[in-house]
Amino acid sequence: MNALAHSAPTPSLPSAGVIWTRTLEAIRQEGLHYALTWLERMRPMEVRENALVLGVPDRFFRDWVDDHYRSMLETHLARLEPTLGRVAYEVIVGPPPSADLPPPPTVKVNSMRPARLNPRFTFDTYVVADSNQLPAAAAQAVAHRPGHNYNPLYIYGGTGLGKTHLLQAVGNHIWEKDPTQRIVYLSSEQFTNEYVESVREHRMTDFRRKFREECDVLLIDDIQFLGKREETQKEFFYTFETLFGLNKAIVLTSDMVPAEVPGMEDRLRSRFAMGLMADIREPTYETRVAILQKKAEQEGLDLPDPVAHFIARHVQKNVRELEGALVKLSAMHSLTKQPVTEEFASQVLRDILPAQRTVDIEAIQREVARFYKVTVDALKEDRRHKALAHARQVAMYLSRKLTKSSFPEIASRFNKDHSTVISAVRKVEGLRETDTSVHRDLSELETKLGGM
Numbered sequence: 426m427n428a429l430a431h432s433a434p435t436p437s438l439p440s441a442g443v444i445w446t447r448t449l450e451a452i453r454q455e456g457l458h459y460a461l462t463w464l465e466r467m468r469p470m471e472v473r474e475n476a477l478v479l480g481v482p483d484r485f486f487r488d489w490v491d492d493h494y495r496s497m498l499e500t501h502l503a504r505l506e507p508t509l510g511r512v513a514y515e516v517i518v519g520p521p522p523s524a525d526l527p528p529p530p531t532v533k534v535n536s537m538r539p540a541r542l543n544p545r546f547t548f549d550t551y552v553v554a555d556s557n558q559l560p561a562a563a564a565q566a567v568a569h570r571p572g573h574n575y576n577p578l579y580i581y582g583g584t585g586l587g588k589t590h591l592l593q594a595v596g597n598h599i600w601e602k603d604p605t606q607r608i609v610y611l612s613s614e615q616f617t618n619e620y621v622e623s624v625r626e627h628r629m630t631d632f633r634r635k636f637r638e639e640c641d642v643l644l645i646d647d648i649q650f651l652g653k654r655e656e657t658q659k660e661f662f663y664t665f666e667t668l669f670g671l672n673k674a675i676v677l678t679s680d681m682v683p684a685e686v687p688g689m690e691d692r693l694r695s696r697f698a699m700g701l702m703a704d705i706r707e708p709t710y711e712t713r714v715a716i717l718q719k720k721a722e723q724e725g726l727d728l729p730d731p732v733a734h735f736i737a738r739h740v741q742k743n744v745r746e747l748e749g750a751l752v753k754l755s756a757m758h759s760l761t762k763q764p765v766t767e768e769f770a771s772q773v774l775r776d777i778l779p780a781q782r783t784v785d786i787e788a789i790q791r792e793v794a795r796f797y798k799v800t801v802d803a804l805k806e807d808r809r810h811k812a813l814a815h816a817r818q819v820a821m822y823l824s825r826k827l828t829k830s831s832f833p834e835i836a837s838r839f840n841k842d843h844s845t846v847i848s849a850v851r852k853v854e855g856l857r858e859t860d861t862s863v864h865r866d867l868s869e870l871e872t873k874l875g876g877m
């Protein structure tokens with residue numbers, strides 16, 4: 426076997442070859458050309474135990490490089506791949522590497538993250554759940570084999586649901602794994618502005634080079650703004666055709682399906698629908714809780730479960746608002762040092778939580794009866810059937826929690842005495858802590874009732 430063959434990379438890290446190419450590029454960009462005369466004679470072998478193993482022609486070479494360049498190399502390596510703080514050497518038996526190896530790669534390596542890509546938007550920070558499973562899986566498939574899977578990928582859905590996040594995650598992933606890939610990310614408005622400017626300044630050749638020749642991955646956000654802009658659409662159409670014909674990856678996002686975008690040409694509509702169209706739906710209750718917990722973890726905020734459930738109950742439509750609520754809570758917590766409880770959350774988030782609907786005991790009885798498929802009258806009777814008794818206790822608990830009525834008042838509405846109400850409330854409080862299905866039912870009921 427060729428002594429220089431690369432072994433498989435450590436999962437989650439780019440290959441030794443990619444890491445080495447990026448390291449050399451970073452050193453080159455710093456103008457340290459004297460070092461490159463030596464460094465370029467080494468060959469990336471593999472990543473082993475947090476070290477990048479480099480092939481050297483002999484021991485003399487190894488010792489000299491080690492004395493002069495180890496610390497520079499390790500500094501650059503750690504900057505590029507924080508888990509890789511070390512280099513190791515392996516003497517390659519046989520003719521010197523420079524004699525039998527292809528010359529160092531001449532492909533341009535983009536050691537800078539492509540313009541406008543936010544490093545925060547990655548697959549690692551994206552919570553995958555029922556509401557976004559298909560677009561998330563498709564985006565990952567594109568990121569793993571750009572241009573081969575689902576081309577074009579068209580992600581659509583309402584505002585603040587994570588379309589931009591996914592789109593940027595595709596770009597970040599591709600760049601991190603292979604910095605030679607030329608990734609162009611922008612919104613359709615920015616595409617339009619660049620186009621208009623290029624026409625005005627007679628720079629269309631540059632514009633076309635950027636979008637057709639020097640682009641391996643085209644990521645366009647909010648494509649719906651292209652509707653009604655005839656000239657830009659025409660230019661975009663030819664850009665699309667060129668890239669598509671070359672198997673270059675194209676990912677688009679929009680807040681509507683192609684057929685609904687006003688003013689969009691039919692030929693573009695049909696091309697958008699050629700690959701895969703995947704929608705992101707509003708997050709379910711469970712997804713909202715999961716997103717809050719993951720984001721709290723990322724922020725270093727200790728978010729107790731009841732508080733996550735409290736926010737998820739009140740902020741229902743939009744992940745952006747969910748995030749906003751958490752950021753505010755976190756900021757107020759670190760300023761005031763008050764413990765993060767439901768009460769604290771309700772004070773801090775007062776202005777962003779939807780206005781409270783006033784609920785009364787009758788509304789609670791109706792909602793609980795509907796939920797457990799019993800009649801309101803049955804809730805007030807004396808029957809002790811187990812399911813009925815549970816529904817009754819839940820209704821009493823919610824009456825106490827949501828209306829703040831006194832125990833005797835609640836008791837009179839259920840034709841019971843007040844000690845029965847007290848024990849029902851205590852029982853349901855206990856079950857809420859210990860029984861996840863009761864917890865879920867109560868959260869759902871509270872959401873329906875719009876209460877605290």
Ligand SMILES: Nc1ncnc2c1ncn2[C@@H]1O[C@H](COP(=O)(O)OP(=O)(O)OP(=O)(O)O)[C@@H](O)[C@H]1O
Nearest residue numbers: 550551552583584585586587588589590744745748
């Ligand atoms: N599933 C998710 N997991 C983690 N964060 C998410 C998720 N969905 C959305 N977000 C976060 O919510 C915020 C809004 O998401 P994003 O900007 O991607 O929405 P969008 O769908 O592009 O909205 P718009 O159509 O208004 O541009 C971002 O900070 C994003 O990180």
